[in-house]
Amino acid sequence: MSKVIELTGVSKSFGGLKVIDDVSFAVPKGSRTALIGPNGAGKSTVFNLISGVYPIDTGRINALDQDITHMSVAHRVAHGVARSFQNIRLMPHLSTVENVMLGEHHLSSPWALARGARASERARAALADAGLGTYPGQVVADLPYGIQKRIEVVRAIMAQPQILLLDEPAAGLNHVETDELRRLLERLSERGITLLVVEHDMPFVRTLCNHVVVLNFGKKIFEGTPEAVHRDPGVLEAYLGTPARTGGGHAA
Amino acid sequence: MSGYISGLLAMLAINIIIAYSVFVPASAGLLNLGAAGFVLVGAYSAGALTMLWEVPLWLAVPSGAVAAGLVAFLIAFPILRTRGIYMVLATFAFAEVVAGVLINIPALGGAAGLSVMAYAGLPVVAPAAVGVVCFVAWLMATRFGLSVRAIHDDENVAHLFGVHLRMTQVVALTIGGAIGGLGGGLLVHQFNFIDVQSTGAMFSIYVLLYVLMGGTQTVWGPLFGAFFFTLVPEALRKLSEQDPSLKFLEGGRYIVFGLAVVLLMMWRPQGVVTRTMLENLRSSLRGDKVAPTGGGRA
Numbered sequence: 001m002s003k004v005i006e007l008t009g010v011s012k013s014f015g016g017l018k019v020i021d022d023v024s025f026a027v028p029k030g031s032r033t034a035l036i037g038p039n040g041a042g043k044s045t046v047f048n049l050i051s052g053v054y055p056i057d058t059g060r061i062n063a064l065d066q067d068i069t070h071m072s073v074a075h076r077v078a079h080g081v082a083r084s085f086q087n088i089r090l091m092p093h094l095s096t097v098e099n100v101m102l103g104e105h106h107l108s109s110p111w112a113l114a115r116g117a118r119a120s121e122r123a124r125a126a127l128a129d130a131g132l133g134t135y136p137g138q139v140v141a142d143l144p145y146g147i148q149k150r151i152e153v154v155r156a157i158m159a160q161p162q163i164l165l166l167d168e169p170a171a172g173l174n175h176v177e178t179d180e181l182r183r184l185l186e187r188l189s190e191r192g193i194t195l196l197v198v199e200h201d202m203p204f205v206r207t208l209c210n211h212v213v214v215l216n217f218g219k220k221i222f223e224g225t226p227e228a229v230h231r232d233p234g235v236l237e238a239y240l241g242t243p244a245r246t247g248g249g250h251a252a
Numbered sequence: 253m254s255g256y257i258s259g260l261l262a263m264l265a266i267n268i269i270i271a272y273s274v275f276v277p278a279s280a281g282l283l284n285l286g287a288a289g290f291v292l293v294g295a296y297s298a299g300a301l302t303m304l305w306e307v308p309l310w311l312a313v314p315s316g317a318v319a320a321g322l323v324a325f326l327i328a329f330p331i332l333r334t335r336g337i338y339m340v341l342a343t344f345a346f347a348e349v350v351a352g353v354l355i356n357i358p359a360l361g362g363a364a365g366l367s368v369m370a371y372a373g374l375p376v377v378a379p380a381a382v383g384v385v386c387f388v389a390w391l392m393a394t395r396f397g398l399s400v401r402a403i404h405d406d407e408n409v410a411h412l413f414g415v416h417l418r419m420t421q422v423v424a425l426t427i428g429g430a431i432g433g434l435g436g437g438l439l440v441h442q443f444n445f446i447d448v449q450s451t452g453a454m455f456s457i458y459v460l461l462y463v464l465m466g467g468t469q470t471v472w473g474p475l476f477g478a479f480f481f482t483l484v485p486e487a488l489r490k491l492s493e494q495d496p497s498l499k500f501l502e503g504g505r506y507i508v509f510g511l512a513v514v515l516l517m518m519w520r521p522q523g524v525v526t527r528t529m530l531e532n533l534r535s536s537l538r539g540d541k542v543a544p545t546g547g548g549r550a
Contacts, residue, residue, distance in 0.1 A: 051412060052412075053408070053412070073411050073412055074411055074412075074414045074415065074416055075414075076412075077412065077413055077414045078414055082413075083412065085409070089406055089408075089409045091401065091402050091405035091406060091409070091410075092405055093401065093404070093405055093469045093526075093527050094398070094401060094402065094405065094527075095527070095531070098398055098401075101395075101398060102398065102399075102402050102410070102413050102415075103413055105395065105398075105399060105402075105410075105413050105414045105415055106413070106414030108395050109395065110394065110395045110396040110399065111394050111395070111396060112394060112395050113393055113394055113395075114393060114394055114395045114397065114398040115393040137531060137534070138531060139527045139528045139531055141528070142528055155413075159413065159414075
């Protein structure tokens with residue numbers, strides 16, 4: 001299977017603290033890859049490195065057969081890499097539909113109208129597809145957390161990415177919202193979008209993802225299937241803090 | 253219409269235009285405390301054209317706007333290297349430099365100011381104000397307007413979604429400067445005079461207050477601010493003339509006005525007109541269930 005993202009020997013330090021240490025892994029095309037690990041493992045930093053928020057110190061990042069290590073942040077979304085954030089980063093003064101339209105900024109002329117039903121047709125359709133069709137005109141700052149969280153995912157989808165980076169998309173969602181999100185992501189995956197998901201909700205990861213990468217203290221400690229991750233002694237030690245004596249159990 | 257009313261309306265129209273010169277960059281999170289600088293460039297350029305070269309008004313005023321826009325474009329690059337309060341100070345310093353240069357040009361009247369013969373009047377100024385409001389409303393309804401407002405809210409995320417920060421901010425500052433220049437060109441031909449002293453720091457502060465008090469979230473905020481700042485002091489003065497018991501307002505109306513500003517800032521720090529407010533208003537008019545109010549940050 002071809003790779004849509006490949007990190008090779010990537011390292012990142014903040015001052016004297018090395019938060020990503022020689023990490024290499026690949027995300028297969030069309031896969032639903034989970035990037036998991038305990039708090040502080042460096043998962044969000046990896047997202048920030050792939051999306052260009054932070055420059056990398058050493059190593060190389062390839063995306064869609066092109067070296068994007070030094071590609072500008074604004075060009076990465078046009079290259080096919082879009083993301084959501086761990087903490088909601090919607091535009092609080094924009095309406096729901098305007099926030100979502102921002103996702104397709106690179107696809108439209110700056111002088112095209114952004115108001116009115118015709119101008120926002122695609123955004124409204126994407127919101128409806130995600131079960132959020134009743135909130136297009138509302139200012140997002142006034143909406144509940146769970147809805148804001150899903151709007152962020154829809155905004156990233158609007159960028160028409162080939163690779164979607166989702167940083168804890170299910171955090172703070174209730175069971176119903178989580179199920180809706182899973183179905184939405186499954187539909188995206190069926191359309192050929194590769195998903196790279198940072199998530200602490202292990203049942204969500206198990207049911208959604210088919211490939212798992214585990215980080216701990218900035219190093220990759222596991223890469224494989226969701227079934228195998230629960231049996232890996234290194235992963236169990238990272239999560240439970242003691243050397244594993246038995247197999248089985250759940251990492252989380 | 254009496255001369256007083258037409259003069260007041262012309263002043264209101266000019267204030268509206270100048271308020272929008274600050275609003276456009278403010279929508280992108282760029283606080284401009286140098287509105288007077290762009291107004292002066294536009295006023296002296298247009299005034300010099302009509303006075304020294306007898307260029308017709310219809311050509312001189314837009315030329316003043318172009319001159320101010322050009323200056324705004326050129327200074328945008330160094331100004332955008334600064335952030336926050338330093339950017340505010342940089343725009344303030346720009347206005348002071350413009351004033352310093354103009355006051356030392358004898359051909360333009362120097363410290364005595366520039367007198368011009370051509371007169372604009374309400375029939376010129378009012379349509380210009382309507383045109384500026386319509387233009388800015390259209391601008392903010394485009395994808396460019398959306399990206400400007402996105403930068404205001406979170407420039408890092410806007411950048412991640414492909415918004416070119418520097419270019420968008422330069423364009424916003426340039427458009428704002430050109431609108432300020434237009435306001436200046438009209439100002440000098442409305443009063444047939446302009447000088448540097450009366451178009452200084454206080455002028456810039458007032459214009460910034462129009463926008464911040466009116467609100468930067470919607471295109472209607474500066475309109476409210478300009479109306480409030482132009483008409484309320486005049487209304488208080490009129491009251492003091494008509495009612496002897498309110499005589500104290502004649503000299504003390506700015507105290508009352510200042511208190512009103514402080515109270516408004518306490519009550520609506522995000523500005524009087526907000527997106528949430530307009531959305532709730534629209535919902536009420538449509539008979540929808542009204543969304544919970546928030547207002548959000550300024």
